[in-house]
Amino acid sequence: MTDTPAAPVPAAPPATSRRHLLAGGAGAGVLAAASPVLWVPPASAAARASGVHLVYGDNARTAMTVSWSTPRSVDRPRLEIGPDRGLGQRVPVNSRSTKDLRTVYHHGKVEGLQPGTRYRYRITHRGAGATTGTFTTAPARAERFRFAAFGDMGVNAAAAAHVRLIDAMKPDLSFVVGDLCYADSSGGTGVGGPDTQDFRTWDRWLRQIESSASRVPWMTTVGNHEMETGNGELGYAGYLDRFRNPRNGVKGAPVTYSFVYGNVAFIALDGNDASFEIARNEGYLGADQDAWLKRRLRRLRKRDDIDFIVVGFHNCMYCTNLVHASDGGNRTRWEPLFDRYSVDLVVNGHNHCYERTHPLRAGDPVVEARRGAVVDSRQGTTYLTAGGAGQAVYPTSGSPLSYVTMDGGIRVPETTLWSAVTDNQHSIGFVDVVPRRPGRPARMKLTALATDGTVIDRVTLTRG
Numbered sequence: 001m002t003d004t005p006a007a008p009v010p011a012a013p014p015a016t017s018r019r020h021l022l023a024g025g026a027g028a029g030v031l032a033a034a035s036p037v038l039w040v041p042p043a044s045a046a047a048r049a050s051g052v053h054l055v056y057g058d059n060a061r062t063a064m065t066v067s068w069s070t071p072r073s074v075d076r077p078r079l080e081i082g083p084d085r086g087l088g089q090r091v092p093v094n095s096r097s098t099k100d101l102r103t104v105y106h107h108g109k110v111e112g113l114q115p116g117t118r119y120r121y122r123i124t125h126r127g128a129g130a131t132t133g134t135f136t137t138a139p140a141r142a143e144r145f146r147f148a149a150f151g152d153m154g155v156n157a158a159a160a161a162h163v164r165l166i167d168a169m170k171p172d173l174s175f176v177v178g179d180l181c182y183a184d185s186s187g188g189t190g191v192g193g194p195d196t197q198d199f200r201t202w203d204r205w206l207r208q209i210e211s212s213a214s215r216v217p218w219m220t221t222v223g224n225h226e227m228e229t230g231n232g233e234l235g236y237a238g239y240l241d242r243f244r245n246p247r248n249g250v251k252g253a254p255v256t257y258s259f260v261y262g263n264v265a266f267i268a269l270d271g272n273d274a275s276f277e278i279a280r281n282e283g284y285l286g287a288d289q290d291a292w293l294k295r296r297l298r299r300l301r302k303r304d305d306i307d308f309i310v311v312g313f314h315n316c317m318y319c320t321n322l323v324h325a326s327d328g329g330n331r332t333r334w335e336p337l338f339d340r341y342s343v344d345l346v347v348n349g350h351n352h353c354y355e356r357t358h359p360l361r362a363g364d365p366v367v368e369a370r371r372g373a374v375v376d377s378r379q380g381t382t383y384l385t386a387g388g389a390g391q392a393v394y395p396t397s398g399s400p401l402s403y404v405t406m407d408g409g410i411r412v413p414e415t416t417l418w419s420a421v422t423d424n425q426h427s428i429g430f431v432d433v434v435p436r437r438p439g440r441p442a443r444m445k446l447t448a449l450a451t452d453g454t455v456i457d458r459v460t461l462t463r464g
């Protein structure tokens with residue numbers, strides 16, 4: 001971003017008062033005569049856009065949604081996009097209000113873009129200066145790229161440091177697996193009532209991530225903290241006010257979608273629909289999500305141009321951390337599909353720690369993958385817990401015993417021979433993808449970095 005101030009925009013006086021003054025309403029002359037400095041030029045009369053964030057459209061190669069907020073409703077919100085400073089394309093803007101705040105969220109979805117192309121955008125509304133930025137569409141074919149993977153960020157010093165780390169690492173996109181800002185701290189349990197909610201947290205979080213999210217897409221899905229009490233039937237209204245995901249997911253579940261970047265297919269699922277641990281939304285999609293997932297995996301696995309499939313959702317399928325451990329709901333419903341269609345990497349959060357499994361089939365490790373290992377991911381699926389993006393970390397037990405939560409919330413003890421690496425520092429996962437070359441398989445090189453950039457884990461998955 002070049003024009004957006006880094007600090008929060010101070011609140012302007014209500015627009016009605018200003019109009020009243022400038023229109024010469026009662027008292028305006030007196031105020032103008034006594035205090036001429038009250039007059040402000042139109043260019044700064046309204047707060048600029050903030051919290052700008054990008055999300056791929058239905059096709060990551062040709063479509064992008066630019067979203068932003070204003071402290072209140074504004075006249076003529078406008079988005080212009082183009083390959084150069086001339087911009088050239090006006091994009092229709094959809095504006096919507098949200099529960100309990102005056103903030104208004106604006107979304108402009110542009111389609112028909114060229115793959116692998118850098119575009120400029122410009123956001124304005126009447127009376128405010130422009131906010132400008134750039135983005136690049138996904139490439140037409142496989143090329144080297146990097147994505148960040150994490151969840152459980154919140155608004156805090158560690159999270160802010162991680163945004164700086166992400167900025168420094170320059171990923172092409174972030175894949176964020178829920179528990180985004182914690183505007184509702186009850187986490188879908190319904191315990192605590194209104195005292196657990198402060199929806200201003202959303203705006204603080206969007207400002208916190210803006211340096212990254214305004215330049216590269218943040219592809220997010222919901223965690224248990226996006227199930228906000230009293231905010232829509234599923235609690236997702238707050239999330240959906242602020243994020244417009246690709247519309248190619250499960251019917252009736254706009255928190256689910258898939259997209260392709262280079263030789264990697266990403267699938268975002270709603271883990272809450274399959275959770276036995278926090279069952280508020282359990283089963284709301286019936287069998288639809290599983291059927292969609294099966295169709296999507298089958299279709300993606302048939303494509304010659306896709307090597308890796310990465311699935312993201314919030315709840316952990318395999319994690320030893322005793323706070324939430326593993327969720328038998330997600331495991332029961334999706335593990336057979338992940339095995340059948342040879343999913344390479346599953347990204348989860350929820351447990352505020354780092355953990356990686358050996359490659360698994362039917363819950364059993366099929367090959368050892370200690371730190372630094374290179375493994376053929378056709379042998380088994382690697383499960384990653386990347387829940388250390390900012391919220392207070394959970395201590396690891398170090399015990400080879402953990403538990404899996406089954407139907408009804410029953411915790412069943414289990415041994416954890418599947419666990420390869422655990423670490424209870426804050427961390428962000430970065431994955432470098434290298435396309436296949438003659439004689440060399442495609443590679444996904446996962447590096448988990450602590451807040452200060454120290455490497456806490458590395459593993460390379462190959463396929464080809």
Ligand SMILES: [Fe+2]
Binds near residue numbers: 179352
């Ligand atoms: Fe969390």
Ligand SMILES: [Fe+2]
Binds near residue numbers: 179351
């Ligand atoms: Fe969570």
